[in-house]
Amino acid sequence: xxxxxxxxxxxxxxxxxxxTGQLRRLLTQQLPTLHTAIQxxxxxxxxxxxxxxxxxxxxxxxxxxAAAAIVRDARIEPCTQQxxxxxxxxxxxxxxADHPVGLDELMNEAYLLHRLLEELNDRxxxxxxxxxxxxxxxxxxANLIGHHLIGEPFANALDEAVHFSIxxxxxxxxxxxGIQPPAQAANEEKVWASEERHWPRxxxxxxxxx
Numbered sequence: 001x002x003x004x005x006x007x008x009x010x011x012x013x014x015x016x017x018x019x020t021g022q023l024r025r026l027l028t029q030q031l032p033t034l035h036t037a038i039q040x041x042x043x044x045x046x047x048x049x050x051x052x053x054x055x056x057x058x059x060x061x062x063x064x065x066a067a068a069a070i071v072r073d074a075r076i077e078p079c080t081q082q083x084x085x086x087x088x089x090x091x092x093x094x095x096x097a098d099h100p101v102g103l104d105e106l107m108n109e110a111y112l113l114h115r116l117l118e119e120l121n122d123r124x125x126x127x128x129x130x131x132x133x134x135x136x137x138x139x140x141x142a143n144l145i146g147h148h149l150i151g152e153p154f155a156n157a158l159d160e161a162v163h164f165s166i167x168x169x170x171x172x173x174x175x176x177x178g179i180q181p182p183a184q185a186a187n188e189e190k191v192w193a194s195e196e197r198h199w200p201r202x203x204x205x206x207x208x209x210x
Contacts, residue, residue, distance in 0.1 A: 006061040
């Protein structure tokens with residue numbers, strides 16, 4: 001995987017946002033119709049939303065890179081490589097368009113990537129009884145906010161794509177998961193400890209909650 005290509009796409013989208021304010025305008029329009037469960041600060045709510053979306057997008061390559069390291073250490077890389085590659089390829093699709101890529105487009109791709117990792121973690125937990133990813137990589141609350149910002153029915157379509165992709169791979173994933181021996185579980189904890197400083201908590205520092 002070429003994570004640097006994702007980061008370059010994000011940098012270009014941030015530059016586009018600085019020049020146009022396109023996402024800020026979209027979030028301003030959405031503000032009156034946001035789900036009441038999304039708690040925003042009274043002062044500068046749009047700025048808080050913009051900060052959240054930027055962090056949500058920028059964390060995507062970090063999470064993907066960390067997940068790749070974890071599945072490698074857990075010795076399930078062969079059966080998960082296709083899924084992680086799919087997450088990367090989908091994220092890079094907007095950069096193939098003939099127009100400047102904005103943060104609004106990358107929010108959709110970041111949602112798909114985060115949801116793929118969330119679903120992979122959930123399926124792994126069902127099979128083994130333990131999570132694959134550490135608690136600091138739990139993006140459930142952030143994904144709920146992302147779902148509402150993207151809006152239905154498109155967010156639902158992305159969720160369906162995630163479930164379809166995971167289901168297609170489960171026949172290979174399940175036999176490979178097994179129950180981890182203690183030594184392997186300890187190795188994963190070492191990976192978590194070395195990597196988790198790179199993983200932002202996506203809602204707590206941004207004055208957002210769900």
